[in-house]
Amino acid sequence: MRASVRSLLALVRHELRLLVSLGLWVTRRRQGIGDGGTAFGYARGQGPMMFGFAFVCVIESLTMAVLLRDFPAVHRVVFMLDVYTVVLVVGMHAASVVRPHVLDAHFLRVRRAAHVDLRIPLENIAHVRRELRTTHERADGELNLAIGAQTTVTVELAEPVAHFTFLGRRRDVRLVRLHCDEAADLVQAVKRARTAPSPLG
Template structure:
């Protein structure tokens, strides 16, 4: 492990959890992160809502079961209960982050932001997009230069770039990507909006 990594990784994990908690607040307040006036937002969380709340329900059931099993060990019971409750909060926070951090198209700045909860935020200048299309995929093989952001194991929009953009991973690793695949609840609407915005930024 390189020098500084021992400090960097805990910092990244802490920042990640703080962003999830902030997303819960934004979700409660019905606010959207990173959407300026005049920009268009495209959600992608609809397809994962049932799965995420199902996972949260399983965590709640597990917490109840552990409470029963550990009722004769109060100290251990209290520690496990706190951890279980925090896990449920983080699961709900993950879904909240997907809701309040949608894809954002800002024609004024000429940038398309493709996002996935608090983990991914790729900024794509419109002039670098060579094509964007609606394409439903359920399988994704890892390939160099491609970024697949599946929701519910599927993507519905493919963006191909004339010039690469930099994707920064959760742990801070940089890599260049020329193809970005993502999911949008209104995939057709996203594709049409991007194409209109590209036409508006076309060089005469």
């Protein structure tokens, strides 16, 4: 029972983040950049797919409206669910836009929409490279954050970092693959940040 409550709370938090992301997207703001942080987007390639999915949902809603026109109570319920589905689909794309990867003087913050947010200390990065991969098999200690089935940057860690899944389960990861629209720029920026003198030095 307790696990069910945690799962429900995780789902509610996720959907609230999507709704907040819609507001940020409409106002052209981004979340979590901070002073001195540099944002690296990853949503450019998924936009057409997400809006295509939203369009299919709209067509499905119109079809159901015709099929259920003689059942107004059922039609209202189904229509509300269809509208909410479209809002969530657009919200997922909005979350990807307003929650980019962020690099600052201390961390590489790796994100995917509203459900992954992993801070990797720069001193814990052993190697970073540009690497295009289109297949990703699940493996212990690896986190694959593909967009459109692709990752373009691979980050190897000297020590594992804790990643918490959507439902709160802890996974220790030593290798992270992610997608970045400007993969080469991100790789070079991480390498520069790792070799820069400490601001406290």
